[in-house]
Amino acid sequence: MKTNNVILWKERFADRAASGLKVEDWCKRNGVTKHAYYYWHRKIQGDQLVSLEDTFVEVLVNDPSKEKKAGAASGEIIVNWKDFSIFVNDAQHVPLLAELMQKLVREC
The missing domain is CATH 1.10.10 (Arc Repressor Mutant, subunit A)
Structure with a gap:
């Protein structure tokens, strides 16, 4: 091309x-x-x-003592992408989050 x-x-x-x-x-x-x-x-x-396909994204895990100060619940995952944030507070939803992020990257 x-x-x-x-x-x-x-x-x-x-x-x-x-x-x-x-x-x-x-x-x-x-x-x-x-x-x-x-x-x-x-x-x-x-x-x-x-x-x-070969792109890596750094995921930072906050110190639990600092999470409460930042407003995040213990074990909560926060994904900031473009102009919005996605909060996941249950590990069983991580595969769904991964699928959502793949679709967002493809479509947006």
């Missing part, structure tokens, strides 16, 4: 998002077929997912 095409389409995706238009309306306004839009969206998104 040529770098110029990737840059062009990433700019187009950003422009469409900033416009607030539906994909169909943005495509009509910019002379782009929906087929091409979604083709490049899948292609670029797929490349980003492949590059995320």
Whole structure:
């Protein structure tokens, strides 16, 4: 995949998002077929997912004595991502949290 095409389409995706238009309306306004839009969206998104496979995220575990001062309950997991936080206070929900984070990374 040529770098110029990737840059062009990433700019187009950003422009469409900033416009607030539906994909169909943005495509009509910019002379782009929906087929091409979604083709490049899948292609670029797929490349980003492949590059995320070997990505590591540092997880810090707070000292229990400091957790109460920070407002977190004992054993609670807090994930801050973009402009929101997710709180999980039961270890059995960690697989669900992992699945949610994978979907958010793919979709957002």
